[in-house]
Amino acid sequence: MSSGTAGDAEPNRSEGMLRLSVVAGVVAAVLAVVWGLLAGSRVIVFDGVSAIIGLVLSVMSLIAARAASRPETPQYPYGRQSLIPLVVGGQGLARLALIIFALTDSVMVIASGGDEASASSAVMYAAVSTALCLALWWALGGARSTDDLVRTELIGWRNATFLSFGILVGFGVVAVLPDGDARDVAVAYVDPVLMLIIGLAILPTPIRLLRTMSRELLEMRPAADVEVPARAAVLETCWAAGLPDPVVRMTKTGGRLYVEVDHVVAPGTWDVADIDVLRRALVESLASERYTVWLNVDLSTDPAWQLS
Numbered sequence: 001m002s003s004g005t006a007g008d009a010e011p012n013r014s015e016g017m018l019r020l021s022v023v024a025g026v027v028a029a030v031l032a033v034v035w036g037l038l039a040g041s042r043v044i045v046f047d048g049v050s051a052i053i054g055l056v057l058s059v060m061s062l063i064a065a066r067a068a069s070r071p072e073t074p075q076y077p078y079g080r081q082s083l084i085p086l087v088v089g090g091q092g093l094a095r096l097a098l099i100i101f102a103l104t105d106s107v108m109v110i111a112s113g114g115d116e117a118s119a120s121s122a123v124m125y126a127a128v129s130t131a132l133c134l135a136l137w138w139a140l141g142g143a144r145s146t147d148d149l150v151r152t153e154l155i156g157w158r159n160a161t162f163l164s165f166g167i168l169v170g171f172g173v174v175a176v177l178p179d180g181d182a183r184d185v186a187v188a189y190v191d192p193v194l195m196l197i198i199g200l201a202i203l204p205t206p207i208r209l210l211r212t213m214s215r216e217l218l219e220m221r222p223a224a225d226v227e228v229p230a231r232a233a234v235l236e237t238c239w240a241a242g243l244p245d246p247v248v249r250m251t252k253t254g255g256r257l258y259v260e261v262d263h264v265v266a267p268g269t270w271d272v273a274d275i276d277v278l279r280r281a282l283v284e285s286l287a288s289e290r291y292t293v294w295l296n297v298d299l300s301t302d303p304a305w306q307l308s
Contacts, residue, residue, distance in 0.1 A: 014150050015069075017140050018062040021153045024136045025055035028160065032129065039121040042109065043195040046102050047129065047163050053098055054156045057091045061149045068254055078294075082217065084254030088152050089213025095156075096206035099199045106196035115191055119175040122191075126168030133161035152209065159202045166201075170194040222252040226291070233285040234261055241278050252291065259286060260296045267301045275299060 032048030064083040072079045109115050136157045140150060174190045177183040214220075221227055227250060234248050238261070247262040261282065279297045286293045 014065050015062060017150050018058060018065055018153065020139060021136065021157070022055065022058045022062060024132065024157075025051055025058050028129065028132060029055050031132075032125070035121070035125045039118040039125065040115075041118070041122050041125075041167075042105065042115065042191050043163075043167055043198070044122060044125055046098075046195055047160070047167070050095070050098055050163070051160065053094050054091075054160070057087070057094060057156075058153060060087050060090065061153060065149050079256070081254035081256045084149060085213045085216035087149065088209050089217075091152055091156070092206040092209025092213065094206075095159075096203075096210070099203055099206065102195050103199045106192040106199065109192035110189065110196070113188065115188065119171045119187060119190070122167055122171035123175055126164050126171065129164035130161060130168055133157050133164055137161060155205055155209070159205055162202065163198050166194055166198045216251070216253045219251040219253070222250060222257065226252055226257065230257060230259065230286055230288075234259065234282060237278070237281050237285045238263070241281065243278075255291050256294055257286070257288075257291045258294045258296075260298065262298045262300070264303050265299050265301060270299050 029048055029051035032044055032051050034048075036042075036044030036046075036048050064087040067080045067083050070080060137154060140154050140157065170190050170193075174183065174186045177186055215223070222230070230250060231248055235245060238244075238246050243263055243265070249260040249262075251258050259282075275297055279295065282297065283293060283295055286295065
C-alpha cells in the first residue's frame with residue numbers, strides 16, 4: 001500500500017476572502033435592520049436578519065477554514081476537513097429555517113389584508129444594498145472561486161443580490177404608480193408579496209447546501225464535476241502503465257479528495273519501486289486547484305481481495 005497527498009489549497013487567500021465577507025456582512029446587517037425598521041418594511045428586515053445569520057456563518061466559515069488548513073495530528077490523523085461540510089450544512093439549515101419563517105409570515109400578512117411600507121425609502125435602500133452585494137460578489141471572485149467555503153459565501157451574497165434587486169424592482173414599480181386605488185392596493189401588498197416571491201426563488205439554495213453536507217459526511221461518491229475527470233485521469237494513467245481497469249473508490253470531504261486505486265496483478269510482476277512510480281504518476285494526473293488529493297494505491301495477487 002502507498003499513500004500520499006498532492007496540491008495544497010490556498011488557505012491564506014481563502015481566509016482573506018472570508019474576512020472580507022465578515023466585514024461586509026456587518027455593514028449589510030446593520031444597514032438592513034435599521035433601514036427596514038425605519039421604513040416599516042418586512043422584506044428589508046428579512047434582508048437584515050438574513051445578513052446577520054450570514055455574518056455568524058461567515059465567522060464560522062473562517063474558523064473552519066483555519067482549522068481545516070492545519071496539518072494532521074495523532075488525534076486527527078485525517079485532518080479536520082469534515083468541518084467544512086459541517087459549516088456548509090449549517091449555513092443551509094439556518095437559511096432554510098429563515099426562509100420558512102419568512103414564507104409563513106408573508107402568507108399571514110397577505111391573509112390579514114397586507115401592510116404598508118415606505119416605497120421611496122425601500123427603493124433607496126435596495127439601490128445601496130444591490131450595489132454592495134454586487135461589489136462583494138465581484139471581490140470574492142465571482143464564479144471563478146473553487147474553495148468550498150468561499151463558494152458558499154458567494155451563494156449567500158448572490159442570494160442577497162437577488163433579494164435586494166427584487167426589492168428595488170418591486171418597490172420601484174409601486175413608487176411610480178399614480179395615486180389611486182391601484183396604488184393603495186400595491187402599497188399594502190408589495191412588501192409581503194415580494195418576500196414570498198423572493199423566499200420561494202432562493203429556497204433551492206439551502207437545500208443544495210444540505211445535500212452537499214450529506215454527500216460528504218456520509219462519504220458518498222463526489223459530485224459528477226469532480227468524480228468524472230478524476231476517474232478518467234486514474235484510468236488513463238493506469239492504462240499507460242500497462243494495467244487493466246482498476247477498482248476506483250473515491251469520496252470528497254471539504255477540500256480533500258480521497259482516492260483509492262486497487263489492482264490485481266500477476267505474482268512477481270510488480271515491486272515496491274514500480275508502485276512508487278505509479279503513485280507519482282497518479283498524483284500528478286489528479287492534481288487540482290480545487291482540492292488536495294489523498295491517494296492510496298493497492299496492488300495484490302489475490303482476486304478475492306480486490307472485491308472485498
